[in-house]
Amino acid sequence: MSQPSGPLKGLRVLDLTRVLAGPTCTQMLGDLGAEIIKIEKPDSGDDTRGFAPPFWPETKESAYFLGVNRNKQSVTVDIAKPEGQALVHRMLEHCDILAENFKVGALAKYGLGYEQLKAKYPRLIYCSITGFGQTGPYAPRPGYDALIQAMGGIMSLTGEPGGSPQKAGVPVADLFAGLYGCIGILAAVNHRHATGEGQHIDIGMLDTHVAWLANQGMNYLATGENPPRLGNQHPNISPYQEFPTKDGYLILAVGNDPTFERFCRNFGCEHLLADERFATNPKRVANRDLVTQTLTPVMKSKTTTEWVEALEALKIGCGPINTLKDVFADPHVKARDMVVTMQHATGKEIQVIANPVKLSATPPDYRSPPPVLGEHSESVLSRLLGMSAAEVAALREKGIV
Secondary structure: OOOOOOOOOOOEEEEEOOOOHHHHHHHHHHHOOOEEEEEEOOOOOOHHHHOOOOEOOOOOOEHHHHOOOOOEEEEEOOOOOHHHHHHHHHHHOOOOEEEEOOOOOOHHHHOOOHHHHOOOOOOOEEEEEEOOOOOOOOOOOOOOHHHHHHHOOHHHHOOOOOOOOOOOOOOHHHHHHHHHHHHHHHHHHHHHHHHOOOEEEEEEHHHHHHHOOHHHHHHHHHHOOOOOOOOOOOOOOOOEEEEEOOOOEEEEEOOOHHHHHHHHHHOOOHHHHHOHHHOOHHHHHHOHHHHHHHHHHHHOOOOHHHHHHHHHHOOOEEEEOOOHHHHHHOHHHHHOOOEEEEEOOOOOEEEEEOOOOOOOOOOOOOOOOOOOOOOOHHHHHHHHHOOOHHHHHHHHHOOOO
């Protein structure tokens, strides 16, 4: 592993997270230069090592695990055993941050809860990511992405009118919780710089989900009415939706009245400008079905590529509905270096999705690929705790590491 160069260089994180929300948080910290020591259960490791297929070709590594575990060192420790707990305590003496996403109270059984650690490690920043947070009636419940999407309201907003509720195609509740956890940690680091004090960060997936209901949440608070499912239409802007073209589909995003006028004057729809039902965005929102019916035959008159060229020339928002094959072949995505190739411990080259944060002076770095299980146990215990190879071997014999 090369030395970090990012803005968080010098911070060390003891990573007790697994699956997605927590690893998303710690991978972001690792990409930005923090040293991440990922503690995994001996023999099995992070659950996502078994979330497959697909595996990366010619390896036993799941694509799921590879996606959120680069820039981490894998150390196997059985924290259910006293000797394993003692190892974690010894490592904490050298760490700035502990991140975990166990169920509420689970780590306290092993003497690793925040209240048990804060007196001994007053500078420790301790981030807990759970389904429902540390307090409240749902706190003991486990959190799963689809469950949070259901309870948090996004499924009631997603899907076709009159159809069944739909979850998003990627686990957004997990991902947002991880990113909010990262934001909380960075805020706590700054506070510690000023005061020397660590603190506990309590991230509930349901909380973060409610926080990003955004305009739809505000629409409800303003009216007291549940927003309906609109398929791919926008609740506050029209036309802002998908339309069929001659050979596929296109997103048309007309963000304001001057843009709508520009669209109409250039594509044979001038007569709509004299129609009161199309005169302003609020009128078009109120008559969204009419807008859709009127513009659909217009949009079917050209291919997707022809529409993109014509609309972009007029600075009217648009874009094709890409498959993932299209996305990763897109020249702009390529130009932004959104895929990184890394040499894995198996000897295979793997590709991972890059960090999107572009920093001019201290950009994210890609020091090490996602580790194989226990890859760094001996090196970390030796470097951090001064343990000999024989001592590590003895712990391994007992199943502690």
